Amino acid sequence: MWKKKTTIAALSTLLLAGALPAGTNAAVVTKSVQAFYHDIKIRYNGVVVPTTTEPFIIDGTTYVPLRMVSTLFNKNVGWDGTTYTIDITDIPDSRIAALEAQIANKDSQIKSLEQQLQSARNRISALEDEQDDEDDVEERINDLEDDLNDDYEDYFEDLELAVKLDGDEDEIEAEIRVDLGEYKDEWEALSDSDIEELVEDFVNDIWDEFEDADVDGVIYDTDGRKDLYDFEGDASKEEIFLDGDEIE
Structure with missing residues (x-):
């Protein structure tokens, strides 16, 4: 050397x-x-x-x-002969621009996923609220069924009745149950007005708890397993029907 x-x-x-x-x-x-x-x-x-x-x-x-060294470090070199100044500036890196574009795209995807996640959370919260409301209505129906069983068990002397309820706050499905195998004579001794009064009192008791609920019900023979009467309650009109005829 x-x-x-x-x-x-x-x-x-x-x-x-x-x-x-x-x-x-x-x-x-x-x-x-x-x-x-x-x-x-x-x-x-x-x-x-x-x-x-x-x-x-x-x-x-x-x-x-x-200039050669600056190129190694991805820099531009310029000479300003007026001020005797060497200008060194960055050379735009297309790879950085591409990465920034990818990051922006990922950020957009993340934002979209976060919005979808929040929407899903809101939906879950709404469903939970609906379930809570449904549970509350179901509990109220069960409580009303217990109360009606207590009230109507001895509605008629020497004749035992049972009550079954189902449905929601807009429509209640009801059964008044009687065992004609045991209470046939007592049941047949009732007049039409007795049956109408029973149905009218029963529907009004339901409306005391669910005033906007329509009532669709039957009087059911548990021994013969058949419907004895159909009755309905139209909450909007406050009308009660027994076998299709309005109870006056």
Whole structure:
């Protein structure tokens, strides 16, 4: 490996005097320096980088081509001869732009998923509220059924009745049950007005708890397993029907 020493005339900025603009007002100073060339190589990430301008050493400082080194670091280099300024700027990296676009797309997807998740949570909350309401209505119907069984068990003397309710707050399905195998004589002794009064009192008791519920019911013989009477209650009109005829 050989070493060479060269004396060169340079500006203090290491720019050749001939490269300076003639019209500048700044004082131009020249001086002779000794530059040492020692076959200096530039290695970037372990790979030797070729350069058309060989690096050199002056007073223990190694000088390398700025433009070549800036390119390695993805920079632009410009020379402003008016102000004697070297401008170094970033070179836009298309990979960064692509990554930023991907990130923006992912952010959009995340936002959409978050909105879907919130919508699902709102739906679940609404369903839970509906279920709570349904549970509350079911509990009220069960409580009313218990109360009606207590009230109507001895509605007629020597004749036991039972009540079964189902439905919701808009429509109640009802059964008044009687065992004619045990109470046939007592049942047959009832008059039409007795049956009408029974149905009227029964529907009104339901409306006391569910005033907007229509009532669809039967009087059912548990022994013969058949319907004895049909009755209805129209809540909006406050009308009660027994076998299709309105009870006056």
